[in-house]
Amino acid sequence: MTALGASPSRAGGAAPAPVLRSERLAKEFGGVTVLSDASLDIRAGEIHAVIGENGAGKSTLMRLLSGYLKPSDGGLLMDGEPVIFDRPSDAQAAGIALVHQEILLAEALTVTENIFIGREVTRFGRLDERAMREAAAAQLAEIGCNVSPRARVCDLSLANRQLVQIAKALLGTHRVVIFDEPTAVLTHEEVDPLLDIILELKRRGVAILYISHRLDEVERLADRVTVLRDGRMVGTYDAEGLTPHRMASLMVGREFASLYPARLERELAEPALEIEHAEVPGFVRDVSLTLRKGEILGLAGMIGAGRTELFEGLIGLRAASFGAVRLHGRPVHFGSPAQAAAAGLGYLTEDRKGKGLLLGERLAPNLTLAALDRVHPLAGLDLAGEARQLDQAVRSYDIRLRNLDAKAGQLSGGNQQKLLLAKVMLNDPSVIIIDEPTRGIDIANKSQIYAFIQSLVREGRSCVVISSEMQELIGLCDRILVMRSGRINGELTGGAMSESNVALYATSSVAGEKIPEEHAHG
Amino acid sequence: MADVAAAPPRASQGWSIGWGDAGPFLALIALVAIGFLINPDFLSANNIANVVTRSAFIAIIAIGATFVISSGGLDLSVGSMAAFITGVMILFMNWVAPNVGTAAIPLGMAVALVTGIACGLLNGTIVTLGRIEPFIATLGTMGIFRALITYMTDGGTVAIDRSLRDAYRPVYFGDVLGVPIPILVSLAVALVAAYVLYRTRFGRRCVAVGANEDVARYSGISVTRVRTMAYVIQGACVAIAAICYVPRLGAATPTTGLLWELQVITAVVIGGTALRGGRGRVWGTVAGAVILEFIANLMVLSDFVSEYLVAAVQGVIIIIAMLIQRMSKR
Numbered sequence: 122m123t124a125l126g127a128s129p130s131r132a133g134g135a136a137p138a139p140v141l142r143s144e145r146l147a148k149e150f151g152g153v154t155v156l157s158d159a160s161l162d163i164r165a166g167e168i169h170a171v172i173g174e175n176g177a178g179k180s181t182l183m184r185l186l187s188g189y190l191k192p193s194d195g196g197l198l199m200d201g202e203p204v205i206f207d208r209p210s211d212a213q214a215a216g217i218a219l220v221h222q223e224i225l226l227a228e229a230l231t232v233t234e235n236i237f238i239g240r241e242v243t244r245f246g247r248l249d250e251r252a253m254r255e256a257a258a259a260q261l262a263e264i265g266c267n268v269s270p271r272a273r274v275c276d277l278s279l280a281n282r283q284l285v286q287i288a289k290a291l292l293g294t295h296r297v298v299i300f301d302e303p304t305a306v307l308t309h310e311e312v313d314p315l316l317d318i319i320l321e322l323k324r325r326g327v328a329i330l331y332i333s334h335r336l337d338e339v340e341r342l343a344d345r346v347t348v349l350r351d352g353r354m355v356g357t358y359d360a361e362g363l364t365p366h367r368m369a370s371l372m373v374g375r376e377f378a379s380l381y382p383a384r385l386e387r388e389l390a391e392p393a394l395e396i397e398h399a400e401v402p403g404f405v406r407d408v409s410l411t412l413r414k415g416e417i418l419g420l421a422g423m424i425g426a427g428r429t430e431l432f433e434g435l436i437g438l439r440a441a442s443f444g445a446v447r448l449h450g451r452p453v454h455f456g457s458p459a460q461a462a463a464a465g466l467g468y469l470t471e472d473r474k475g476k477g478l479l480l481g482e483r484l485a486p487n488l489t490l491a492a493l494d495r496v497h498p499l500a501g502l503d504l505a506g507e508a509r510q511l512d513q514a515v516r517s518y519d520i521r522l523r524n525l526d527a528k529a530g531q532l533s534g535g536n537q538q539k540l541l542l543a544k545v546m547l548n549d550p551s552v553i554i555i556d557e558p559t560r561g562i563d564i565a566n567k568s569q570i571y572a573f574i575q576s577l578v579r580e581g582r583s584c585v586v587i588s589s590e591m592q593e594l595i596g597l598c599d600r601i602l603v604m605r606s607g608r609i610n611g612e613l614t615g616g617a618m619s620e621s622n623v624a625l626y627a628t629s630s631v632a633g634e635k636i637p638e639e640h641a642h643g
Numbered sequence: 644m645a646d647v648a649a650a651p652p653r654a655s656q657g658w659s660i661g662w663g664d665a666g667p668f669l670a671l672i673a674l675v676a677i678g679f680l681i682n683p684d685f686l687s688a689n690n691i692a693n694v695v696t697r698s699a700f701i702a703i704i705a706i707g708a709t710f711v712i713s714s715g716g717l718d719l720s721v722g723s724m725a726a727f728i729t730g731v732m733i734l735f736m737n738w739v740a741p742n743v744g745t746a747a748i749p750l751g752m753a754v755a756l757v758t759g760i761a762c763g764l765l766n767g768t769i770v771t772l773g774r775i776e777p778f779i780a781t782l783g784t785m786g787i788f789r790a791l792i793t794y795m796t797d798g799g800t801v802a803i804d805r806s807l808r809d810a811y812r813p814v815y816f817g818d819v820l821g822v823p824i825p826i827l828v829s830l831a832v833a834l835v836a837a838y839v840l841y842r843t844r845f846g847r848r849c850v851a852v853g854a855n856e857d858v859a860r861y862s863g864i865s866v867t868r869v870r871t872m873a874y875v876i877q878g879a880c881v882a883i884a885a886i887c888y889v890p891r892l893g894a895a896t897p898t899t900g901l902l903w904e905l906q907v908i909t910a911v912v913i914g915g916t917a918l919r920g921g922r923g924r925v926w927g928t929v930a931g932a933v934i935l936e937f938i939a940n941l942m943v944l945s946d947f948v949s950e951y952l953v954a955a956v957q958g959v960i961i962i963i964a965m966l967i968q969r970m971s972k973r
Contacts, residue, residue: 438860438861457863457865458860458861458862458863459863459864459865461863462863468861470861472857475855475857475858476855476857476858476860476861477858478858479851479854479855479858479921480855481854481921481922482850482851482854486847486850486851489847490847490851490858490859490862490864491861491862491863493844493847493848494844497844500843500844500845501838501842501843502841502842502843502844502846502847544862
């Protein structure tokens with residue numbers, strides 16, 4: 122997109138001396154080694170990306186470099202001199218800034234107050250509001266962020282909050298800036314300005330460590346790429362000529378042909394789920410759609426486009442009204458998720474940890490929670506039957522666990538997602554709505570989840586996949602509907618299913634046929 | 644972190660009891676041992692039976708509270724509810740006694756049970772349909788029940804009719820094969836409650852709602868119904884306790900049941916139920932109630948500490964119990 126990504130400086134001449142260097146860095150927690158032998162260097166004016174799957178040790182490495190953790194073995198060198206950071210402020214003092222993945226700002230306070238939190242400027246013991254405000258304004262201007270220093274953080278968009286967080290991290294001297302998945306919380310169009318800021322920092326000679334699992338971003342930004350796998354360094358590579366596909370293979374440790382199952386060739390005609398004139402106050406306006414039997418229908422759009430709310434409204438989780446809803450031709454109305462489940466409609470929430478599973482419970486109660494009446498027909502629980510169900514779910518969905526007494530919270534993200542899928546499938550739904558099927562899970566599990574989704578439709582079920590990952594929708598779906606601001610803004614099939622088309626419909630009100638702004642989709 | 648793929652999953656058979664779950668029972672055993680060392684009379688069958696009988700009252704109410712608390716609620720009104728139910732029951736029995744004689748007692752018990760269930764339903768409805776924090780909602784009904792009993796007794800006492808007193812007496816003072824009836828009743832209540840909480844769909848739903856309301860909602864569970872039901876169970880338990888204890892109390896007064904809610908919550912928390920919801924321990928609650936009564940008894944029997952400090956010691960215990968819960972959470 123921007124020309125900056127391909128700027129000639131990335132080719133680099135003679136390698137400058139490293140600013141920060143880690144020597145055989147290792148960390149173990151209670152006897153479990155989570156990172157070993159991590160040696161890498163970060164050079165001035167260079168973007169060094171660190172990639173790896175969840176649990177590969179990226180976060181641990183980042184915390185070791187920024188003083189949040191102390192290494193069990195190995196050490197750090199700054200300008201060739203050994204340094205020890207006992208706490209984050211030591212690293213800060215040495216000029217290492219960390220931009221956190223989550224937005225850690227006090228929402229009720231102003232931008233200035235947040236930037237200076239914990240290091241307030243005082244004059245004669247009194248807060249020097251003006252000096253701080255001016256410094257904050259300068260800091261914000263420097264990264265091209267035009268929010269007012271007086272604005273309260275709670276009034277800012279996520280993208281602006283992220284920028285404030287960067288301004289906060291960059292306050293003071295900084296020679297090394299570590300970005301921990303800075304785009305994870307941002308929407309597609311908010312990413313570009315942030316990447317520009319990072320490139321600008323690089324131009325000024327800052328050494329940048331960029332941690333991400335978005336390989337397309339890494340391809341655009343990085344000069345060198347370090348790959349971690351299972352707590353070990355696979356290696357450091359020149360970014361020149363390193364494709365996302367190659368990066369993914371290095372992360373997983375094997376070549377994989379394709380993430381997505383081969384497309385099914387079949388005729389789709391019979392409608393499975395028809396929604397007419399759906400209204401969810403504040404989120405969805407006049408949406409109609411038809412899911413055909415055996416179809417995988419993708420629902421694209423940005424966060425806040427109303428995709429999740431549409432289906433939460435459909436199953437009675439939030440107030441909504443519908444012109445008509447038909448399931449396999451029969452008119453239906455769902456007052457509660459239980460009614461929807463009984464009619465054969467299953468919904469997998471996007472918020473696996475917050476709304477999907479009881480993390481502190483063992484697997485069996487989690488598995489059967491949505492189907493208690495089905496698994497336990499009598500008032501008393503059929504524990505033996507439940508154990509059989511779990512056994513079968515573990516087998517059919519390849520849930521990997523140490524033992525069957527494990528708590529749901531102890532599973533990896535991918536295995537939690539499989540458990541959630543098994544839980545919803547226990548009600549034997551004919552229509553399954555999967556919201557963000559692979560958010561935060563590693564590539565091997567992603568590929569499995571895609572295969573599961575396809576096997577569901579092969580069994581004659583029908584699937585709606587809501588996702589913010591465009592590639593996933595393109596790779597998996599028969600058809601994609603793109604939502605924008607509560608409306609369906611476009612429909613893509615066949616060869617028209619491309620990232621640029623999805624992005625166009627997701628962000629622009631000008632749909633394919635130049636529909637006027639306010640009367641789109643009439 | 645990475646999962647171990649090679650090891651085949653295995654389920655441990657039977658019960659796996661962690662140290663956290665065994666805690667209240669170990670504490671109880673330790674307490675009995677200390678009691679015996681301090682004063683050998685402590686372990687006399689007579690004293691033990693007495694103490695456990697006295698604890699049965701709190702135990703029965705606390706079993707109900709185990710449902711409310713594990714479903715993520717709280718009920719501060721149990722003490723005044725107990726007084727209110729006792730008052731209603733006694734007034735009703737005294738009213739019908741001239742006509743029906745001792746048949747007034749079973750009728751009174753039925754009225755008490757219905758009153759308790761109605762009180763629980765009221766609490767539950769205010770919390771769920773009114774969407775009011777359980778703490779505030781039951782603080783309100785606590786005041787209401789307390790004021791009603793004061794009003795009903797006109798600030799004085801309502802004593803049970805002399806004609807019924809002897810006939811009713813065995814419900815508290817009687818025994819079957821030497822086991823006092825209140826102990827049998829609380830055991831029966833605990834058995835039923837443990838079955839309901841651990842072995843029924845309702846129990847599963849109750850704990851799920853307490854552990855994470857959103858997960859329960861998204862799983863198709865009616866949070867309103869489950870929560871309300873927990874308060875109804877609480878009301879029924881308070882009624883059962885009141886029924887057992889009318890002979891001992893003999894009368895309803897404005898101070899009946901004062902501060903019992905604190906003892907009840909203490910018993911539940913000592914027993915290992917999570918105060919934030921999501922985990923209920925029925926037998927732990929029973930142990931907790933017995934522990935509280937043992938401590939009070941021990942302080943009376945020993946000369947080290949003034950018995951006026953009983954509440955202080957119980958206060959220390961609830962704080963220690965919470966600290967242990969925090970630490971065992973890792």
